[in-house]
Amino acid sequence: MTPLPPQTVLAETVLAKSGLPETAMPDTVLAVAVILAMAVITGGSRMAGFFLMARITITPRFEAFLTSLAGAVLVAMITPPAINGDAAMRAALIAAATVMALTRKAALAMMMGLIAAAAWRFAL
């Protein structure tokens, strides 16, 4: 794991000094729990379409929400590296988006983005 940030260390010190039994879950247990919860959510999403369609109809309005949501998640994750990242990061993002727009091949787009970032850093 990455080094613990100060507030965690502080929390552990407080716990240790309080003499209370260790109630904080160890990192690994929490990590496994998060992965299991991710698996339940993802498996549920895979079964939900069949399950729901046997019972209800997804309205176009709800479908519009889900579609915008899916795009917005990706936008939200790209924005910080696009703004705060170095020029190589921006070159990589532009390369990946361009290759995807032209070829529709996601694996190729990722490789070209990677190559753009590496080339930029080697060159400068």
Place this chain on the structure above:
Amino acid sequence: MSDAPTTMPSFTRAGVFDGMRQTIWIGIFVMPFGIAFGVSAVQQGMTPTLAMLMSALVMAGGSQFAALDLWAAPLPVVPILLATAAINARHVLYGAALYPWVRGLPAHQLYPSALVMVDLNWAMAMQARQRGYYDVGLLLGSGIVMVIVWLTSVAIGLVAGSAIGDPRQWGIDAVMPCVFAATLTAMWRGTGDVAPWGFAAVTAYAAYLYLPPGWHVVVGAIAGGVLGLMLYREPPPSEAPSGSDSVDSDGPPAQGRETP
């Protein structure tokens, strides 16, 4: 449902083998993502055991990369789970679109197949439906091969990741943003996306500056989703298909061919 299929779906061993055979070659194109996930996991400090566990149980590239992006102590549990739900919500639409192809199958054949439904074999199943191929074993067989390909490629990435030296020099830190950028490009439907996506970018960056780690994904996603909902206009009644089967017959909205 007015467009009830005249063909009942079947579920046979031959269909399962058919799906396996068709996926072995296409699966190669998924391997770069699995390798990239393995390498990124090493870089991010996730243990190989946890990376393999997540790949086996979740098996959804986009949400795995998102979780990895947020993976730091203390673990931002709620943002990770909300991001997982938001990214994988597309599976609900996949299942809804594919439903006419599986209608009538018993649950013990239907839901195991659904559990291994990823972008690639869902697309294969949709194409199969177009050609009038109604053996749902295809979905399960293809999904089984996808699990094997995904785990193998993640394992390769985990081994390669620890041998690679400074990952930044090789541009590895750009892999996740590039995967997201490519997926987003494929999801672009037109100028109607500008407002929700722009709003998501602005709110996400504000949250990134002022909120605890990980929350920018949740804030941006909900802001963009809600704006998309508010901007949605019902199609004029004259053009709208009558009845409740529009999701059935129209297929899903333009979605990215994300892996797996």
